[in-house]
Amino acid sequence: MNRYPSTETNPTHKMGFVGLAGAPNVGKSTLVNRLVGQKISIVSDRPQTTRERLCGIRSDATMQMALVDIPGILEPRDAFNTALMETAAQSLKDCDIILHLRDARRPGDPADPPVRAMIRRTKRPVWLVWNKIDRVPGKMFPAEGEGLDYVKVLGISAKTGRGVGALVDALREALPVGPPLFDEDQLSDRDLRFLAAEMVREKLFRYLGEEIPYALATFTDIFDEDRGEKIYIGITILTEREAHKPIIIGKGGAMLKKIGQAARAEIENLCQRPVYLDLRVKVHPRWRKDIQQLLELGLKPSISS
Ligand SMILES: Nc1nc2c(ncn2[C@@H]2O[C@H](COP(=O)(O)OP(=O)(O)OP(=O)(O)O)[C@@H](O)[C@H]2O)c(=O)[nH]1
Numbered sequence: 001m002n003r004y005p006s007t008e009t010n011p012t013h014k015m016g017f018v019g020l021a022g023a024p025n026v027g028k029s030t031l032v033n034r035l036v037g038q039k040i041s042i043v044s045d046r047p048q049t050t051r052e053r054l055c056g057i058r059s060d061a062t063m064q065m066a067l068v069d070i071p072g073i074l075e076p077r078d079a080f081n082t083a084l085m086e087t088a089a090q091s092l093k094d095c096d097i098i099l100h101l102r103d104a105r106r107p108g109d110p111a112d113p114p115v116r117a118m119i120r121r122t123k124r125p126v127w128l129v130w131n132k133i134d135r136v137p138g139k140m141f142p143a144e145g146e147g148l149d150y151v152k153v154l155g156i157s158a159k160t161g162r163g164v165g166a167l168v169d170a171l172r173e174a175l176p177v178g179p180p181l182f183d184e185d186q187l188s189d190r191d192l193r194f195l196a197a198e199m200v201r202e203k204l205f206r207y208l209g210e211e212i213p214y215a216l217a218t219f220t221d222i223f224d225e226d227r228g229e230k231i232y233i234g235i236t237i238l239t240e241r242e243a244h245k246p247i248i249i250g251k252g253g254a255m256l257k258k259i260g261q262a263a264r265a266e267i268e269n270l271c272q273r274p275v276y277l278d279l280r281v282k283v284h285p286r287w288r289k290d291i292q293q294l295l296e297l298g299l300k301p302s303i304s305s
């Protein structure tokens with residue numbers, strides 16, 4: 001139920017889709033979490049953390065924004081990346097405003113040109129948002145567009161929140177009038193099964209070595225709210241390689257336990273209920289191919305990849 005008045009009672013209520021476009025690792029998911037006010041999108045210090053489109057939803061009395069978080073845009077190297085980039089481009093085309101997020105420490109970032117190329121193709125209004133300004137205090141930022149005609153240029157820190165209030169105010173001005181599309185207490189357009197699997201994937205990024213997380217996918221098999229006080233969640237970690245299995249499990253199961261404990265805390269936060277988390281590791285050499293085929297068919301992957 002929406003507690004907030006719709007356009008019937010509030011003709012100035014705003015509703016819009018805001019796309020976050022940027023190179024990998026610029027802080028798109030961190031900004032989505034900051035704007036939503038809760039961690040719903042996973043974050044890591046390594047590039048290509050986000051793999052699937054996810055909407056964060058922010059609602060207040062005067063506005064609802066759907067914040068479209070997509071994978072970092074890059075020149076696709078293989079069929080899997082190509083499928084991800086096509087979904088990303090499609091998602092941006094549906095947005096009212098695109099925020100071109102860039103790392104303020106790297107104005108000449110060589111990773112940015114593919115981002116600009118994708119944004120140009122969308123023909124949507126675009127704002128330049130320099131992120132991570134906490135790392136470059138007191139600096140003024142260039143507004144060069146190289147083919148993009150920026151409507152606005154802002155500096156923010158998604159991490160500390162600096163400048164984010166001004167960004168919200170500017171979006172409130174600019175978004176179209178419309179009734180809310182989502183329930184006012186809904187924080188994301190993805191279900192808890194997906195988000196739970198994502199939280200496990202985040203911990204895999206945190207605790208495993210450089211390369212392994214990229215060979216892994218996570219998938220919720222069981223999400224049972226009726227087994228007692230705790231929600232019973234069974235999640236499978238899929239790996240492309242047999243050799244990864246003992247590393248993920250660790251000595252005497254220690255690594256899997258550490259990953260499970262950290263993920264459980266995040267999932268309990270999301271579910272607002274105690275959770276029993278059951279993690280399994282399975283070798284599935286073709287998971288990437290399976291997801292790619294689903295994406296090509298225009299289907300949402302059933303695997304939290
Ligand atoms: N100092 C600083 N670090 C930030 C800021 N925003 C994000 N980060 C860090 O940058 C890293 C990447 O953040 P993410 O939010 O995962 O970046 P992303 O753009 O979603 O990355 P992909 O999903 O891989 O495309 C993390 O280590 C964040 O903590 C910021 O404003 N300041």
Ligand SMILES: [Mg+2]
Pocket residue numbers: 028029030042043049050069070071072
């Ligand atoms: Mg991300």
